[in-house]
Every structure is written in structure tokens, then in C-alpha cells.
Amino acid sequence: MQHVFLITQSDPRSPASEAFRLVRANLKFSQVQGSFKTILITSTGPEEGKSTLAANLAVTMAQAGSTVLLVDCDLRRPRLHRTFKLKNRLGLTNVLIRAQLWNQAVQTTDIPGLSLIPSGPIPPNPSELLGSEPMQEFLESAASEYDAVVLDTPPVVAVSDALVLAPLVDGIILVVRAGKTRVDQIMEAKKLLENANGRIVGAVINAAKPNGKSYYYYHYYSSDGKER
Amino acid sequence: MGTNGIDASFARAVDEVDLRAYLEVLFKWKWVIALITAAAVLTSAVLSYLVITPTYEAKAVLMVTQPAPEKPASSQNQQGTGVESVVESVSRLPEMTISTYVSQLKNLSVLEEVVKALNLSAKGISAQSLEKMIQVAAIKDTNLIELKVQSTDPTLASQIANTLSQRFLDFISQTNKQQLSKSVEFLDTQAQTGEGKLEAAKKALRDFQMQPRGVTFLEKQLDARIQDLSKYKTRLVDLQVQREQLAAGKAELERLLAATPKTIKVNNPLSSQSASSTTSGNAQTGGSGSKLVTVGDYEEINPAYATAAQMLDDRTVRLAETDAELAAVQKMANQLEAEVEAISAELASKRLEQDRLQREVDRWEKTQDLLNDKIVETQIARSINFGDTSLLLVSPAAPPAKPIKPNPRLNMAVAAVLGLMVAVVLSFVMEMLDNTIRTADDVEKRLGLPVLGTVPFFKPAE
Numbered sequence: 115m116q117h118v119f120l121i122t123q124s125d126p127r128s129p130a131s132e133a134f135r136l137v138r139a140n141l142k143f144s145q146v147q148g149s150f151k152t153i154l155i156t157s158t159g160p161e162e163g164k165s166t167l168a169a170n171l172a173v174t175m176a177q178a179g180s181t182v183l184l185v186d187c188d189l190r191r192p193r194l195h196r197t198f199k200l201k202n203r204l205g206l207t208n209v210l211i212r213a214q215l216w217n218q219a220v221q222t223t224d225i226p227g228l229s230l231i232p233s234g235p236i237p238p239n240p241s242e243l244l245g246s247e248p249m250q251e252f253l254e255s256a257a258s259e260y261d262a263v264v265l266d267t268p269p270v271v272a273v274s275d276a277l278v279l280a281p282l283v284d285g286i287i288l289v290v291r292a293g294k295t296r297v298d299q300i301m302e303a304k305k306l307l308e309n310a311n312g313r314i315v316g317a318v319i320n321a322a323k324p325n326g327k328s329y330y331y332y333h334y335y336s337s338d339g340k341e342r
Numbered sequence: 343m344g345t346n347g348i349d350a351s352f353a354r355a356v357d358e359v360d361l362r363a364y365l366e367v368l369f370k371w372k373w374v375i376a377l378i379t380a381a382a383v384l385t386s387a388v389l390s391y392l393v394i395t396p397t398y399e400a401k402a403v404l405m406v407t408q409p410a411p412e413k414p415a416s417s418q419n420q421q422g423t424g425v426e427s428v429v430e431s432v433s434r435l436p437e438m439t440i441s442t443y444v445s446q447l448k449n450l451s452v453l454e455e456v457v458k459a460l461n462l463s464a465k466g467i468s469a470q471s472l473e474k475m476i477q478v479a480a481i482k483d484t485n486l487i488e489l490k491v492q493s494t495d496p497t498l499a500s501q502i503a504n505t506l507s508q509r510f511l512d513f514i515s516q517t518n519k520q521q522l523s524k525s526v527e528f529l530d531t532q533a534q535t536g537e538g539k540l541e542a543a544k545k546a547l548r549d550f551q552m553q554p555r556g557v558t559f560l561e562k563q564l565d566a567r568i569q570d571l572s573k574y575k576t577r578l579v580d581l582q583v584q585r586e587q588l589a590a591g592k593a594e595l596e597r598l599l600a601a602t603p604k605t606i607k608v609n610n611p612l613s614s615q616s617a618s619s620t621t622s623g624n625a626q627t628g629g630s631g632s633k634l635v636t637v638g639d640y641e642e643i644n645p646a647y648a649t650a651a652q653m654l655d656d657r658t659v660r661l662a663e664t665d666a667e668l669a670a671v672q673k674m675a676n677q678l679e680a681e682v683e684a685i686s687a688e689l690a691s692k693r694l695e696q697d698r699l700q701r702e703v704d705r706w707e708k709t710q711d712l713l714n715d716k717i718v719e720t721q722i723a724r725s726i727n728f729g730d731t732s733l734l735l736v737s738p739a740a741p742p743a744k745p746i747k748p749n750p751r752l753n754m755a756v757a758a759v760l761g762l763m764v765a766v767v768l769s770f771v772m773e774m775l776d777n778t779i780r781t782a783d784d785v786e787k788r789l790g791l792p793v794l795g796t797v798p799f800f801k802p803a804e
Contacts, residue, residue, distance in 0.1 A: 121800050130800040137795035144792075163797070287794065293370075295779045297788050304789055316792040317785045321799040 118165045118197040122173040123225060134170040137318055138178065141171075141285075144315050150284025151257040154187075154265045154312070156276040157289035158299040163320035164289050165193050168266035176227035180261035183220065185231045187267045187279060189240035192233030194266060198223040205234025209252055210243040216252045217259075229260075240268075245278035253282055270303040280312030288317045371769030375762065382761025386753045396745030399492045400499035402507050405736045406440050406485040426712060440480045443487055443733065447478045447510055455509045460501055475502070486736065496741040503739035511733055518732075522724035526717060533713040540706035547699040557696055560689040567682045574675040581668045588661045595654040602650055605641040 122131045141153070155168045165188070172184040185206060186194040195202040200221050208214035209231070219231045237243055256263045265283065267276040280286060286307055290300060300317075307314055368375070446452075453469040453476075456462070462472065477490040489507060493499040551557070779785055782793040 119800070128800060129798050133795045133797040137797075140792070140794040144794075167797070288789075288791065290779045290785060292780050293776075293778050297777045297779060297784070300779060300785075300789060304791070314791060316794040317789065318794050319779070319782055319785060319796040321797060 118169050118193055120169055120173055120197060122170045122177070126177070131170075131174070134167075134174045137167070137171055137287075138174045141287075141315065144285070150313070150315070151261065152253055152263045152265065152283040152285070153315075154267055154276065154279055154283040154286045155289060156267045156270050156286065156303075156307075157291070158271045158295055158303045159269045160191075160272070162269070162289050162291040162295060163318075164188075164269070165197070165266050167287070167289050167318055167320070168264050169194060169197050172228055172262075172264045173225055175262050175264075176225050180227060181259075182228050183231065183256050183260040183263045184228060185256075185263060185265045186233040187244060187265045187275065189233050189237055189243065189275070190268055190273070192236070194230060195221075195232035198225075198230055200230060200232060202232040202234065205232035207234030207237050207243065209234070210246060210248045211237075212248055216256065241274050241278055244275050249279070250282055257284075270306055271299055277306055277310045277312075280307050280310040284313065285315040286312045287315055289320060290317050291320045367769060367773045368766065371765075371772065374769055374772075375765035378765035378768065379758055379761040382757040382764070383754050386757035387750060390748040390750035390753045394748045395494050397492050397494055397747040398496035398499050398742045398744075399490055399746040400496070400503040400739035400742055401491075401737075402489045402503040402739040403736045404443070404487040404489060404507055404510075405734045406443060406487065407732055407734055440485060440487065443514075444478050444480050446514075447487070447489060447506070448473055448476060449510075449513065452506065452509050452513050455513075456502060456505050459505050459509070460498075462502075465498070472502070475499075476506070489739075491739070492746070496743070496745075500739040500741040504735075507735045507738070511735065514733055519724060522720055525720050526724065529713055529717045529720060533710065533717060536706060536710050536713060540703070540710055543699065543702040543706050547696070547703055550696060550699055555688070555692075557689065557692045560685055560692060564682065564685045564689060567678055567685060571675060571678040571682060574671055574678060578668070578671050578675060581664060581671060585661065585664045585668060588657055588664055592654065592657040592661060595650055595657060599647065599650045599654055602647040603644050604647050606644045608640050608642055 121128055122134050125131060153171075155164050155171070157164050168184060172182045175182045184194060186192045187206065188194075189207060192202060192205070195205070198221075200223070204214060205219055209216045209219050216231065219234070220229045221232070222229050243249070253263065265279060267279060270276045276286075288300065288303065288307075304314060450469055450473075453472050457467065457469050457472060462468075467475075475492050477488075477492070479488050479490075480486070481488055489503055491499045491503040491506070493502065779788070782796055785791055785793050
């Protein structure tokens with residue numbers, strides 16, 4: 115399992131950080147068609163960069179002066195608490211079973227303006243929990259308190275968690291890993307999300323990790339200069 | 343939407359992207375390529391070193407000492423081409439060009455002998471399978487023939503090579519001997535029949551010459567006749583000249599006679615006129631010397647006239663004689679001429695016949711000479727061992743120390759190249775079959791979704 119790396123925090127000048135900021139900007143432009151505060155991030159399969167995008171997007175938003183709540187909705191393989199070096203004793207699960215008020219599950223990160231609700235203890239029935247009443251309530255109130263709420267979810271094709279959440283959020287971002295994500299699967303995912311009344315804002319392409327341990331690779335998908 | 347910038351940059355980079363894409367593909371699959379290549383090399387190494395039994399090759403070299411000229415240019419363009427070339431072709435050795443030897447070296451009967459000699463059937467080698475072990479080739483621009491034998495057993499390979507060359511030499515001399523024996527036989531029979539023909543021709547000539555009225559006889563006869571004819575002809579000319587003279591003389595005399603008075607009047611000048619007329623009349627009646635004694639005149643016969651008349655008579659007689667002779671000679675000459683002509687014709691036809699017979703005899707004699715020469719030549723040739731003189735075993739085969747097959751290095755190199763090619767092709771095929779999202783383009787075309795951003799790969803700097 116890859117460790118989620120906050121490049122936007124450690125190296126804001128890197129091309130990658132630049133790309134995350136571009137995502138943020140594009141998202142902001144897309145809001146003309148209707149505001150969306152709650153953003154769900156998913157993909158077709160594991161290891162495609164959902165959590166990385168969620169975390170880094172949240173960081174860039176916070177850096178731009180927004181108040182951002184990052185929610186780890188991956189109740190199967192939660193990772194975000196580790197990214198921000200926080201504890202996962204208490205989290206979303208507790209909120210969803212109404213054992214906790216949601217704002218008590220919020221933890222502040224060392225990035226100003228960015229807060230996190232980790233997954234909490236892993237439940238036996240994540241889909242059901244995520245589709246429950248408390249989740250809807252939590253999202254509504256969180257959206258009213260924060261400028262943006264970013265949800266990290268499990269992949270679409272494997273489990274239905276993201277589909278359950280799709281109608282509850284304002285916008286969905288599909289993460290595509292170049293050279294890994296299959297065309298037929300991503301199309302399937304798109305169809306499923308649309309059928310579930312989800313509103314897909316757009317896709318973010320994650321460049322494939324070069325094979326092997328070589329440090330050499332083409333900046334083939336480099337977004338360098340794409341704005342200039 | 344913010345994606346237009348991306349599109350533009352892609353359009354600009356399309357050419358670059360092509361080559362890059364290929365390199366990218368190769369780079370992406372480099373481990374697969376390396377692995378397949380390595381596997382191929384390893385497989386070929388294992389096969390070459392451990393699995394395949396090594397094959398050895400023994401090599402013998404034969405030298406053709408008397409290679410037949412590729413095509414003998416007609417050296418003698420005389421009249422001898424007819425019979426001579428026929429006889430030549432019969433008595434000639436089979437024309438063995440180098441390529442003939444090369445193809446003959448794999449002659450099955452020779453191979454059978456080799457199989458027997460080395461008891462190869464015990465090793466499960468038949469003549470047919472032996473043929474597959476053998477390679478024969480003429481070395482270019484030389485009169486050397488290379489004989490290569492491949493076998494898994496090095497000593498056997500060399501044995502086969504040497505035995506085969508030896509057997510082949512024997513085989514060649516044997517076939518040559520046979521061929522030459524046949525030629526001698528043939529030539530002998532030819533010579534015998536030719537002899538008979540020659541005798542017959544000679545006899546015909548002799549018979550012809552012994553016939554009556556032969557050529558020589560006729561020639562002599564003709565000569566005699568021609569001589570006679572010329573004699574007659576000269577005689578004829580003489581006679582004609584003589585006759586001319588006589589005729590001229592006769593005319594002269596007649597004129598003289600006319601001018602001469604028959605009688606001489608002696609002292610009687612009166613009747614001179616009448617006398618003259620009488621004289622002429624008298625002269626016309628043949629000038630009989632009757633003496634007219636006219637009364638009144640005394641006349642006397644003119645002596646000059648009498649002499650002239652006498653001479654004229656004489657001439658006339660001689661002229662008649664000459665004419666008769668002339669006619670006779672003329673007739674004789676004509677007869678002779680006809681005879682000469684007949685004899686000439688006969689002689690010509692006889693001569694023609696004789697020449698023909700003579701030619702026949704000459705022709706047969708010539709043929710016989712030729713045949714006899716050839717017989718001697720062929721007999722000499724037969725007594726020489728041709729197999730050893732026309733072919734030589736220059737270098738006998740030694741048991742090879744190193745196997746020629748497999749060549750592990752070559753095999754591995756080939757395997758490496760093949761493996762690499764297959765791997766590269768395979769990686770491109772995989773790439774083609776790979777239906778993953780690559781570019782922002784793909785997303786927009788396939789999904790109809792805007793691309794919010796493209797995040798390059800980054801490594802956690804831990």
C-alpha cells in the first residue's frame with residue numbers, strides 16, 4: 115500500500131503541486147454551473163491516486179485560504195490519518211452510528227485551514243453506513259460550516275460505497291491513472307455514478323509510475339507549461 | 343473549461359510524441375524484453391551445450407588432374423569433321439567435367455560399397471542416409487573437390503570420407519575401362535566391316551581397269567587417230583595449195599594458148615586474117631595438131647603452140663587427179679574426225695567411272711587408317727588406370743577434433759537477436775492490446791469528461 119505523500123506541503127513549487135493547484139482552479143471555474151462544496155473523489159480501482167488527490171487538493175484549497183474538511187470515507191482501507199500523522203481512534207464510523215457528534219470527530223492538521231475526519235474503526239458494513247441518514251445529515255451541516263468538504267472513497271467498480279455517496283455530494287472527481295486505468299472500467303464507473311444521480315465534474319489524470327526502480331522517466335504527461 | 347491549452351500543446355507535440363511514444367513503449371516493457379531475450383539465449387545455450395549431440399565434420403580434398411575441357415573447340419576444321427568426329431565421339435572417354443565428378447561422388451552404387459566396406463548397416467546407416475551425411479562441392483576457380491562428411495562420431499566421419507574417395511577413384515577407373523573396352527570393340531567391328539568395303543572397292547576398280555577398251559587403250563587409240571588426222575589435214579592443205587597452183591597455171595596456159603597462133607604462115611601474108619580465125623576455131627576444137635595444108639598458103643604448125651597445148655593437157659590431167667585425191671583425203675579426214683569424237687566421248691565416260699572407283703577406294707583407305715589409329719590410341723588409354731590419373735586424393739580426411747555443430751556462440755547470438763525481435767514485437771502487441779487511459783485526450787474522447795488536471799508522477803522524498 116502506497117503512502118500518501120503531501121507534495122503540495124513539502125514542495126509547493128514542484129510540477130505536481132502545480133498540477134494540484136490547476137485542479138483546484140478548474141474546479142473553481144466549474145462552479146459557475148452551480149456551487150458544489152462537497153466533492154467526492156473516486157476511481158475505478160485501488161492504487162490510482164484517490165487519497166493522494168484528495169489530500170493534496172484539500173491542502174491546496176487550504177493554502178488558498180479556504181477552510182477545508184477532508185473526510186476519509188474509505189472505511190475499508192483508511193489512510194488519511196497516517197498522512198497527517200493523526201490518530202484514528204475516533205472517526206467517521208463513530209459519527210455514522212451516532213455514537214459521536216461529527217464536529218467532535220474533527221481533528222486539526224498542521225496545515226492552517228485544513229481539518230480531517232479519519233475513518234474511525236473499520237465497520238463490517240461500510241456501504242450501509244455510508245448510505246445512512248446520519249451521513250446525509252453530517253454532509254449537510256459540514257457543508258454549511260466549511261468552504262469545502264472533500265471525501266475520499268473506495269474505488270467504484272469493486273464496492274458500492276462511492277455509488278451510495280454519489281447522490282449526496284455536489285460534485286464527483288474521477289481519478290484516472292495513466293497506463294493503469296482501463297477504458298472499459300472507467301466508462302463503466304462513469305455510467306454507474308451517473309445512474310446513481312452523481313454529478314461528475316471531471317477527471318484528473320495521474321501519471322503512471324514508471325516501471326522498476328529507475329529514477330529516469332519521461333515527463334511524458336508533464337503538465338509543465340500547459341497554462342503558459 | 344481550461345482544457346483548450348492542453349489540446350493546443352498536444353497538437354504541437356504530435357510529431358514528437360510519435361517517436362517518444364515508441365521509445366516509451368520500449369522503455370515500459372524493457373524488463374519483459376530483457377527477460378525474453380535472456381530466456382532465449384539461455385535456452386539456446388542449454389540446447390547447444392547440453393542437449394544437442396555435437397556433430398563432427400571430416401573433410402577430404404580431391405584434385406581433378408585432367409579436367410575435360412568444358413567444350414572442345416573444333417580443333418580440326420578440315421574435311422575430316424565427318425568421319426573423324428564420329429569415330430572421335432565413339433572412342434572418347436566419357437567427358438568428365440568437375441561438376442560431373444561432383445554429382446558422381448554421391449553415386450548410390452559407390453555409397454553402397456562404402457556401407458559394405460565399413461559395415462555401416464550395423465550402425466543403422468544405409469546408402470540413402472549416408473548420402474544425407476555427405477556434402478560435395480567444387481571449390482570455385484580451382485580443380486579441387488571438397489568432400490565433407492558429417493557424423494556424430496569423428497573417426498567414423500573421417501573413415502567414411504576416405505573410404506568414399508578411394509572407392510570413387512576405383513569406380514571412375516572401372517567405368518572408364520569399361521567404356522574404353524566398349525570403344526575398342528566397336529572400333530574393331532567397324533574396322534572389319536571397313537576392310538571388307540575397302541576390298542570390294544579395290545576389286546571394283548581392278549575389274550573396271552581390266553575391261554577391254556580400257557582407259558589407257560582408248561587413250562592410245564585416240565592419240566593415234568589424232569596423229570593420223572593431223573597428217574591428213576596437212577596433206578589436205580598441201581593438196582589445196584597444189585590445186586591452186588595447178589589451176590592458176592592452167593589459166594595462164596590457156597591465155598597463152600589463146601594468144602599463140604596455132605599455125606605459122608610462112609610467106610603468105612594474105613590469108614593471115616582467115617588463118618587467125620581458123621586458128622582460133624581450131625584451138626577451140628581441142629587444138630588437134632592436124633596440119634591443114636591450105637592451098638595457096640603454106641602453113642606450118644606453130645611449135646610454141648604445140649608445146650603450150652601439150653602442157654595444158656598435162657595440167658588438166660593433173661588438176662583432175664589432184665581434185666580426186668583432195669576429195670579422197672577430205673573424206674578420210676572427216677571419217678577420222680568422227681572417230682576421234684567418238685573415242686573422246688567414250689574415254690571421258692570411262693575416265694569418270696574410274697575416278698569414281700578410285701575415290702571410293704581412297705575414302706575407305708582413309709577411314710581404315712583413322713580407325714586403326716584410334717584403336718591403338720584407345721587400347722593404350724585402356725591400359726592406363728584412369729581413375730588414378732584423372733583424380734587424386736590430395737588430402738585425406740583426418741578425424742576432426744572439434745565439432746562443427748552446434749556452434750554455441752552463433753546459436754546464442756541468433757537466439758539473442760530473435761529473442762529481442764520477438765520481445766520487441768510482443769511489447770508493441772501488448773501495448774496495442776492495452777486498453778488503458780493514457781492521455782487527457784483519451785479521457786475527453788472516451789468519457790466526454792473535462793480533464794481538471796494532469797498530475798505528473800512524483801516520488802516521496804523520504
